[in-house]
Amino acid sequence: TQLLEQSPQFLSIQEGENLTVYCNSSSVFSSLQWYRQEPGEGPVLLVTVVTGGEVKKLKRLTFQFGDARKDSSLHITAAQPGDTGLYLCAGVTRAGGSYIPTFGRGTSLIVHP
Amino acid sequence: KAGVTQTPRYLIKTRGQQVTLSCSPISGHRSVSWYQQTPGQGLQFLFEYFSETQRNKGNFPGRFSGRQFSNSRSEMNVSTLELGDSALYLCASSSLPGTASNYGYTFGSGTRLTVV
Numbered sequence: 049t050q051l052l053e054q055s056p057q058f059l060s061i062q063e064g065e066n067l068t069v070y071c072n073s074s075s076v077f078s079s080l081q082w083y084r085q086e087p088g089e090g091p092v093l094l095v096t097v098v099t100g101g102e103v104k105k106l107k108r109l110t111f112q113f114g115d116a117r118k119d120s121s122l123h124i125t126a127a128q129p130g131d132t133g134l135y136l137c138a139g140v141t142r143a144g145g146s147y148i149p150t151f152g153r154g155t156s157l158i159v160h161p
Numbered sequence: 162k163a164g165v166t167q168t169p170r171y172l173i174k175t176r177g178q179q180v181t182l183s184c185s186p187i188s189g190h191r192s193v194s195w196y197q198q199t200p201g202q203g204l205q206f207l208f209e210y211f212s213e214t215q216r217n218k219g220n221f222p223g224r225f226s227g228r229q230f231s232n233s234r235s236e237m238n239v240s241t242l243e244l245g246d247s248a249l250y251l252c253a254s255s256s257l258p259g260t261a262s263n264y265g266y267t268f269g270s271g272t273r274l275t276v277v
Contacts, residue, residue: 081265090165090251090268091204098263136204140262144217146192146209147262153203 051075052139052152060158061127069122069155071137078140080113080120081149085134127159163188165269167252173275179240182272186233186254193235194266195227198249207250210235211258242276249273 053072061067071080079098083091095104097113097120104111108131110123120137134156138149166185174180186193195207206219210229227237233254239246253266 079262083265083268089270090253091266092268093265096263096265138204142262146211146216146258148194148206148209148217149261149266150206151196151204 051150052137054135054137054152054155056155057153058156060160062160063128064126065159067124067127067157069124069135069137069157070119071121071139071152072119073139074118075139075141076117078117078142078147080117081138081140082111082120082122083136083138083151085136085154086132091134091136124157127157129159129161132157132159165252165254165267167250167269167272169272170270171273171275173277174242175277176242176244178242179238180242180274181236181238182250182252182274184235184237184252184254184269186235186252187267190254190256190267191233192255192258192261193229193233194253194255194261195235195237196251196253197221198251198271199247204251207237209258216258239274244276247274247276 081096082094085091100115100117102113108125134154136154138151168183192211194209196204198204209217213229224240229235249271251271252269255261
């Protein structure tokens with residue numbers, strides 16, 4: 049059972065376009081993380097959002113955590129070829145004294161020059 | 162400081178064999194987790210270790226096992242390999258088990274296992 053649904057699964061756009069990636073769940077999370085993974089490498093953490101309704105900005109990337117802490121979105125403004133990669137959201141839940149991120153299947157983004 | 166180091170990077174094994182993968186976390190990080198990544202299922206949690214103890218385990222068969230040493234280095238073992246075990250195996254570290262919630266994991270580059 050996939051706890052986190054990401055959409056769209058694939059995205060192919062031109063440089064300069066804007067895009068939004070969605071991450072939805074029926075579960076409530078302690079926090080939600082976004083990672084980016086490039087081919088042949090492991091995921092790299094972009095941001096962690098903790099509070100319902102929280103909005104964080106990282107240059108051209110805007111991350112929002114839903115009020116109920118069940119969903120999140122990632123918006124990229126004026127995409128660049130360097131933004132190409134697999135974007136993964138991860139909902140963090142408490143388990144056995146630890147916090148375990150559960151990942152969505154990812155959104156594969158290609159930005160064409 | 163050095164990142165998370167996984168060895169080997171690539172591995173080809175035959176069905177029925179066993180394999181051991183190694184992970185050295187970031188210096189000072191004491192919590193190590195393992196994930197399996199496949200195109201169909203994405204990243205699936207395998208297990209988490211802290212202070213040489215397994216704290217959490219994902220929904221994988223007993224053929225998948227792991228351990229952690231006193232220096233925080235970790236190994237995972239897969240016995241009786243099946244074709245479906247072909248995947249990218251990722252190791253991730255955090256300073257303590259609870260810190261991953263706010264500070265996330267640092268992942269290694271993974272070991273690409275191909276079972277033929």
